[in-house]
Amino acid sequence: MNKMLITSYTRPDLDGIACMIAYKEFLNETGKKAECAIHGVPQKEVLYVLDRLKIETPVLIETVIDDYDEIVLVDVSNLQRVFEKVAIKKILEVIDHRITSHTDDYPDAEVKIEMVGSAATLISERFEKSKVEISEPAATLLYLAIISNTFNFKGKMTTERDREMASWLKSKINIPSDFIHQMFVYKSEFDKPLADVLREDLKTVYIKNKKVAMAQLEILQVKGFVEKNLYELAAALKNIQEQEKSDYCFLNCVDLEEDFCAIIASDKLSRKVLTKALELDFEGLVTKTEQIIQRKEIPPALEKVL
């Protein structure tokens, strides 16, 4: 029997990791041989969760890729975000939750892309619908992934399906009541200069020939954080803008326990275009949003005004 390898995008977040570990379990339980592997160092919150749940980190994809003829992508459908040696002809299945133009990239694969808040919801539904018993570690990972990806159900992309699967998973697990808060605390502490942190997770997109560099932090107590670090953050953004030669550049700071974001832009043009696109008022370099905005919601808004 062929073995399948499940993977996600480079530097996976909790959603990517939870999906690959849980989907491996699902496939194994349904009689298929599957393994999972990661590319790059997982994001901080992943390391915290795996360590606290005593779950082993998946192996590095570069060490095993040649042993597999069949590959499954979870929480990603854009091949550019995946380890370069993942060949398109080997891809058997794609499970993702992003608005994407990549559905037709995989003529031979089974592609399931549905607009829910978290890919973990799609994996959870597989277990629930087929009545395959889910282990507590896998259920815990999927539950935390839904919480993390939907900003605790406060993000706009949250759907009823995410809520339903989260409560189904929650009935099967036992986690300390402060686990999620502690996970957020861990995510909010940085052990390197903020400039490096912003760089590490920077996303750049082109909108009508303009290059937009977007940084995002998901942390607790955004207000105090911004007050304390504004100078450093603004300098880091200026640097990014120079290095990337981007036309626009900003940082979106999501407050994980309050319903707002602080958006910082160190240059006038970026502030001007964000003001127009998001109907916000900057005070100095910063503006506060009325509700949580995700980074990926900003390009469509910019597209309308550029």
Ligand SMILES: [Mn+2]
């Ligand atoms: Mn995701």
